[in-house]
Amino acid sequence: MNTFEHVTVTDGNEAVKLLSERGGAAGETKIIAGGTDLLTLMNASLIAPQRLVNLKAARALRYLRFAEDGALHIGALATLADLERDAGVARRLPILVESVRDAATPQLRAMATVAGNLLQRPRCWYFRGAPHCWLKGGAECFARDGENKYHAIFGASSCVAVHPSDLAPALLALDAELLINGPSGVRTLPLAAFFHEPTNDARIEHTLAPDEVITEIRVPGQPEGANGAYLKMMDRQAWAFALASAAAQLSVEDGVIQQARIVLGGVATVPWRATQAEDALTGQQLTPELARTAAEAALAGAAPLAHNGYKVPLARELVRRAILRAGSVPHP
Amino acid sequence: MADTSETAAAPRTHVSLQVNGTTREVDIEPRRTLLSVLRDDLSLTGAKPGCEMGNCGACTVLLDGEAVYSCLTLAVECTGREITTIEGLSASGELDPVQQAFIAHDALQCGFCTPGQILAMKALFATNPHPDDETIERAMSGNICRCGAYPKILAAARALAGTQAAQQ
Structure with a gap:
């Protein structure tokens, strides 16, 4: 690991000030909170920041609270374990608890923050290893025609790594927003606009600027009768990233689906919203047959690589089951 | 390092x-x-x-x-x-109950992972004195044992949880 200067701050504004100094050069100064992804990136020399700004001392940013309008406000420093253990979250937003309880391990969930979870970099072995791949500024994505069993089946990016977060699909299915602190103040950004497929000019999975800090994740109040589910398939039962996952959040009134959100994990460079599946569900009576139709719609545009064709039926079945689980319809 | x-x-x-x-x-x-x-x-x-x-x-x-x-x-x-x-x-000179349970149930072979296993289990019992099997397995899922002592680690935890007899 490279040497660096280490500065501790006690609030988000101080952090933004330090990030903006020295021209706000990308990568020069980085925030450290849980550190569980940042330090692995530094250990592998994928990044070498000259200064780390320790945000963990900003204790006021660690909270979970429901506002009067039913919205859940998640402080950026709340840990995955905080979400996993919160009785109110379990009762009102079970999809969030389901999404974090199989993420990583108890130790990592105790360390990792919610905001950091959204910012983690992909686990592609070419990206994490020595090859100077496209995502790292190189000319070529080596996974595209290489070893790609864990890679993307959707997306237009030159990169085919998949986004590793379990929490992100669930938060997207809940229409979450981010509060972002930057040099010109606080802005609100829908999570859907935060994620962004890496492009030639921006080889990164999100739109957060180098001099900005996420301070809060806000989940809007859900209508009466709303329920959600998150299902994840791993190649072992613990400590594995999703081969594929499915988040489903449904609002049902008198048996009719008023609103549906279906988001897939482990299938693209960003959490992948399946709007065709949502359209198939909206306004309909939820039946096992409808869930099957919607799951087929969710995977209709999939374009698997040489070694990951298995992800298509896997993700399809996860979507089907997540829809039925969210709608409390018994299923095999 | x-x-x-x-x-x-x-x-x-x-x-x-x-x-x-x-x-x-x-x-x-x-x-x-x-x-x-x-x-x-x-x-x-x-x-x-x-x-x-x-x-x-x-x-x-x-x-x-x-x-x-x-x-x-x-x-x-x-x-x-x-x-x-x-x-x-064991700063007082006496082994912790979790350590004693590991010895009693032979919950290790080479011992390399054992300090981490014991501390993970210690953290579990500090918040939940009577965990069921699923809770134990989840709490211990962040610690790998390449000797494969998992069944005996589980037995040690069951003994501490007081669920050993019921589940044998």
Whole structure:
């Protein structure tokens, strides 16, 4: 690991000030909170920041609270374990608890923050290893025609790594927003606009600027009768990233689906919203047959690589089951 | 941990750590992990360097009672926190009940992962004295045992939970 200067701050504004100094050069100064992804990136020399700004001392940013309008406000420093253990979250937003309880391990969930979870970099072995791949500024994505069993089946990016977060699909299915602190103040950004497929000019999975800090994740109040589910398939039962996952959040009134959100994990460079599946569900009576139709719609545009064709039926079945689980319809 | 070896030129920070109930003072580079400081500066070699990337659990210690990976924790960020290593469990000269259960149930072979396993289990029982099997398995899922002592680790936990007889 490279040497660096280490500065501790006690609030988000101080952090933004330090990030903006020295021209706000990308990568020069980085925030450290849980550190569980940042330090692995530094250990592998994928990044070498000259200064780390320790945000963990900003204790006021660690909270979970429901506002009067039913919205859940998640402080950026709340840990995955905080979400996993919160009785109110379990009762009102079970999809969030389901999404974090199989993420990583108890130790990592105790360390990792919610905001950091959204910012983690992909686990592609070419990206994490020595090859100077496209995502790292190189000319070529080596996974595209290489070893790609864990890679993307959707997306237009030159990169085919998949986004590793379990929490992100669930938060997207809940229409979450981010509060972002930057040099010109606080802005609100829908999570859907935060994620962004890496492009030639921006080889990164999100739109957060180098001099900005996420301070809060806000989940809007859900209508009466709303329920959600998150299902994840791993190649072992613990400590594995999703081969594929499915988040489903449904609002049902008198048996009719008023609103549906279906988001897939482990299938693209960003959490992948399946709007065709949502359209198939909206306004309909939820039946096992409808869930099957919607799951087929969710995977209709999939374009698997040489070694990951298995992800298509896997993700399809996860979507089907997540829809039925969210709608409390018994299923095999 | 060769790549974090210190050079004379690198600036150091004075850090005061609470380790096993004792204040320990160290001058360290900010890039030093808690694992490397425990082992190389404080001669507490119970926490083991395994993968050093948060995959194996051999480096598990308790921070304010919660199990964490010391390989992904910067030591400079541990000021004001209560750090417990395996050495701290028997500081009074008597083994901790979790350690005794591991011995009674033969819950180890080579022993490399054992300090981490014991501390992960310690953290579980501190918050839940009577966990069921699923809770035990989930709480222990961040610690790999390459000897495969899992069934005996589970037996040790069941004995502590008082569920051994019912589930045998």
